[in-house]
Each structure stands twice: as C-alpha cells, then as structure tokens.
Amino acid sequence: MMRFLLVVTIAAASWGADQATLEKGQKEEQRACLPCHSLRLIHSQRLSRAAWGRELDKMAGWGTKYSDRDALLEYLVATYGDDKPVTPPAISEDGRKTKQ
Amino acid sequence: MIVHNDRPEDLETPMKYFDTWVTPVDAFFVRQHIPRPAPIDPAAHRVQISGMVSKAAQLSLADLEKLPQHTVSATLECTGNGRAFYSPKVPGIQWGRGAVGNAEWTGPRLGDVLKMAGLDDGAKHVEIDGADSGLAQTPDFLRSMPMEKAMHPATLLALKMNGESPQIHGFPVRLIVPGWDGTSWVKWVTRLTAKVEMSSGFFMNPGYRYPKYARPPGAPAIPAELEVIEGMPVKSTLTAPEDGAKTAIGPLMIRGFAWAGENAIERVDVSTDGGARWQAAELSTQKLPFAWRLFTLKWTPAAPGYYTVMSRATDTAGRVQPIVPAWNPSGYLWNGIDRVGITVEKA
Numbered sequence: 001m002m003r004f005l006l007v008v009t010i011a012a013a014s015w016g017a018d019q020a021t022l023e024k025g026q027k028e029e030q031r032a033c034l035p036c037h038s039l040r041l042i043h044s045q046r047l048s049r050a051a052w053g054r055e056l057d058k059m060a061g062w063g064t065k066y067s068d069r070d071a072l073l074e075y076l077v078a079t080y081g082d083d084k085p086v087t088p089p090a091i092s093e094d095g096r097k098t099k100q
Numbered sequence: 101m102i103v104h105n106d107r108p109e110d111l112e113t114p115m116k117y118f119d120t121w122v123t124p125v126d127a128f129f130v131r132q133h134i135p136r137p138a139p140i141d142p143a144a145h146r147v148q149i150s151g152m153v154s155k156a157a158q159l160s161l162a163d164l165e166k167l168p169q170h171t172v173s174a175t176l177e178c179t180g181n182g183r184a185f186y187s188p189k190v191p192g193i194q195w196g197r198g199a200v201g202n203a204e205w206t207g208p209r210l211g212d213v214l215k216m217a218g219l220d221d222g223a224k225h226v227e228i229d230g231a232d233s234g235l236a237q238t239p240d241f242l243r244s245m246p247m248e249k250a251m252h253p254a255t256l257l258a259l260k261m262n263g264e265s266p267q268i269h270g271f272p273v274r275l276i277v278p279g280w281d282g283t284s285w286v287k288w289v290t291r292l293t294a295k296v297e298m299s300s301g302f303f304m305n306p307g308y309r310y311p312k313y314a315r316p317p318g319a320p321a322i323p324a325e326l327e328v329i330e331g332m333p334v335k336s337t338l339t340a341p342e343d344g345a346k347t348a349i350g351p352l353m354i355r356g357f358a359w360a361g362e363n364a365i366e367r368v369d370v371s372t373d374g375g376a377r378w379q380a381a382e383l384s385t386q387k388l389p390f391a392w393r394l395f396t397l398k399w400t401p402a403a404p405g406y407y408t409v410m411s412r413a414t415d416t417a418g419r420v421q422p423i424v425p426a427w428n429p430s431g432y433l434w435n436g437i438d439r440v441g442i443t444v445e446k447a
Binding site: 020 | 107111184
C-alpha cells in the first residue's frame with residue numbers, strides 16, 4: 001500500500017496541474033496581481049514551489065485577496081518554476097525609459 | 101533600457117551606455133518598489149524636519165538652495181544588482197550587470213540641514229520618508245541611517261543629478277548616501293526625523309538585510325542574524341567586448357568599470373584565458389572614494405577561438421573580488437569576478 005501511494009504521489013507531481021487549473025490560475029494572476037503591478041515582475045522570475053508560496057503569502061500580507069490561491073500557485077509553478085528556462089527581458093527604445 | 105518591469109518601472113542600463121565616467125541621466129537605471137508619486141510641483145515641495153531638533157521646519161527648495169551647495173561624484177548601485185547570477189535562484193528583480201551608474205550629485209549637506217534645525221546630541225538615527233506610498237497594504241518606503249553617516253560631508257540632499265532634476269530618479273530632492281546600497285538613497289524626500297532608534301518597517305527589517313554569517317546556498321535566513329546593509333563591496337564589470345560577441349582576429353580593447361563602496365579602486369586585473377593568468381589594466385585617473393574608475397587593456401589574441409575574459413578589482417582597503425560571492429536568500433551584493441565569452445574568428 002505504501003509503495004502504491006508513493007507511486008501515485010510521484011505520478012501526480014510529474015504530471016503537474018491539469019489545463020483547467022492552469023487557466024484558472026492565469027485568470028487569478030490577472031485579477032489578484034495586476035491592480036498593483038504589471039506581470040513582468042512575476043514572469044521574469046523562476047522559483048521553486050516553496051518560494052512561490054512564500055511570495056503569495058507576502059503579497060497576501062500586503063493586501064492581496066486571493067479567490068483561488070491554489071490554482072494561482074499551480075500556474076506559477078508550472079509556468080515559472082525554477083526548472084523552466086529564463087527568457088530575456090524586453091528592451092525599450094533608445095531615449096525612452098519605457099514604452100508607456 | 102532593459103525592462104524588468106514597467107509598472108512600477110524597474111529598468112536596467114544596457115552595457116553599451118557604460119563607456120563614460122558619468123552615466124547619462126537618460127540611460128541611468130531605475131528601481132522602484134512602489135509606484136512613482138504624482139508629478140511634484142517644485143515650488144510647492146517641502147521637506148519636513150522633525151523629531152529631536154530644536155527648530156522643526158518645513159524647508160522649501162529655495163531654503164535648501166540657500167545652503168552651501170556641494171557636488172559629490174558617486175556610484176549608485178541597486179542592492180540586488182547581479183541577483184540573476186545567484187544559484188539557486190532567489191525572488192526579486194532579476195538584475196543582470198546594469199543596475200548601477202555613476203553621476204555627479206549636487207545639493208546641500210544633510211548634516212548642514214540637520215545642524216540648521218538644531219539637532220539634539222541624543223539623536224542617533226535619521227528616518228527618511230519620500231513622497232511615494234504603497235498600494236493596498238504595501239508598506240511605505242521608509243528608511244533610516246545612523247547619525248555618523250548622516251553627518252558625513254559627502255551625504256547630501258541632492259537637488260541635481262548631472263545638472264538636471266529628473267523626477268524618475270527621485271528629484272526634486274534625493275538623498276545621496278555615497279558608498280552605501282541604493283536602498284539608502286531615498287527618492288522624493290519629504291521628511292527627515294531625528295530619533296534615538298533605527299526605524300522599523302519592512303524596508304529596514306527584514307528587507308535589505310544580509311546574513312552576518314554566510315548560509316549554505318538555498319538555506320533560509322536566520323532572522324536574528326540578519327544585519328542592515330551599509331557600505332557596498334568591491335566590484336568590476338566588463339563593458340567591452342560584449343558577452344557572446346564575435347570579432348575578427350586583431351587588436352582588441354577590453355573595457356570596464358570598477359567601484360568599491362566607500363573606498364577607492366586600487367587596481368583591476370584582467371585575464372583572457374579563463375583566470376589562469378592575470379595582468380594589470382590601465383585605470384582612469386580619478387581615484388576617488390565612492391566613484392567608479394574606468395579600466396582598459398589592449399589585447400591581441402594569438403589565435404582564433406573562444407576566449408573567457410575576466411576582470412577582478414582590488415580596493416584601497418585591500419578587498420578583492422571573490423570567485424564565488426556568498427549566496428544569500430535575497431540575492432544582494434553580487435560581486436563575483438566578472439566574465440564574458442567571445443569568439444575570435446580567422447581574418
């Protein structure tokens with residue numbers, strides 16, 4: 001029984017979250033995070049599940065209200081986990097601080 | 101600029117803008133924790149002096165301009181410059197090598213302002229607040245520094261940066277704390293409060309603290325063993341050739357800049373063979389505390405192929421850049437020996 005449970009746990013971890021959860025997580029990211037800052041701040045980082053969890057807790061302490069924290073965490077881990085390749089940041093036009 | 105974030109703005113300077121001793125205002129890096137304040141009317145702006153002073157005051161820019169004006173050349177570096185190089189990765193803006201710049205800062209001494217207000221001898225710290233404020237319950241960006249640094253003649257309430265007053269860089273009034281991390285250089289200053297204790301609040305604790313005793317990579321911080329970051333370490337950055345460049349065989353100029361917090365740069369050594377052998381680079385003449393020095397080395401590769409070029413700075417106190425900077429949970433103070441890789445092609 002223990003071996004069976006272990007196999008199930010490992011399989012669930014390697015499959016990761018299902019597509020519906022990831023889509024919910026992405027919507028939650030826009031709803032919960034965008035009011036205060038743009039998403040580049042999140043998407044430029046590559047963190048472990050534990051580290052993403054700590055970031056969500058920090059933001060909750062600073063006033064973020066989550067309606068689906070679990071889905072958001074799954075989305076962040078699946079998309080911006082520390083095993084994911086880093087994408088280079090954008091470059092703004094010369095002489096302009098940002099494109100805004 | 102390299103855009104790490106656009107709201108609020110977190111912008112890094114690309115290497116191509118680093119060939120001058122003074123970094124142009126337009127190319128200077130920007131780091132913001134919370135949104136920029138609404139546009140400030142310089143005529144209406146006031147700096148409140150409060151706490152342990154006998155003459156509390158609301159100073160206008162005209163009041164600050166009446167005090168003796170001083171210019172200090174100083175390198176400003178984000179505390180997290182180079183965070184992207186730490187492994188395992190840590191949260192925060194993933195700065196590369198360009199969250200740093202050198203400028204000429206002009207304004208009255210903070211010490212003169214405090215003395216004019218009748219500073220009490222018992223005050224040991226100065227708390228500094230700016231016009232920015234956090235969204236939702238994000239903490240206000242509030243800092244304090246010990247009185248000894250506040251009274252240092254190079255610590256200014258700057259009204260100018262390279263002769264300009266750009267609001268994105270914290271003007272009309274920005275605190276200049278030469279040699280200390282960027283977090284200490286509070287922007288849009290609105291209040292100075294003399295007090296006995298250092299300030300609390302997120303940006304003093306646990307923010308911007310560094311382990312007193314180095315921790316294994318990936319280990320959590322021990323809160324009781326975190327210390328406020330003050331002076332910055334010795335460091336160098338190669339600006340040319342650019343990492344990944346391809347160049348035809350022939351003479352090359354290796355260039356870069358080096359700085360050392362409150363010290364001056366004594367020497368910079370460069371290696372073109374991955375650190376096996378080193379030779380001294382030529383240094384620019386300004387040998388100042390707080391400000392960087394430019395370095396150059398002429399080099400003619402003997403053969404085509406891939407080369408790892410490295411730079412290692414030494415300061416006037418004998419500090420030398422390490423091969424491996426100490427990992428820390430917030431990714432501060434990266435100062436590893438710099439390196440770029442280039443391919444030299446047959447003529």
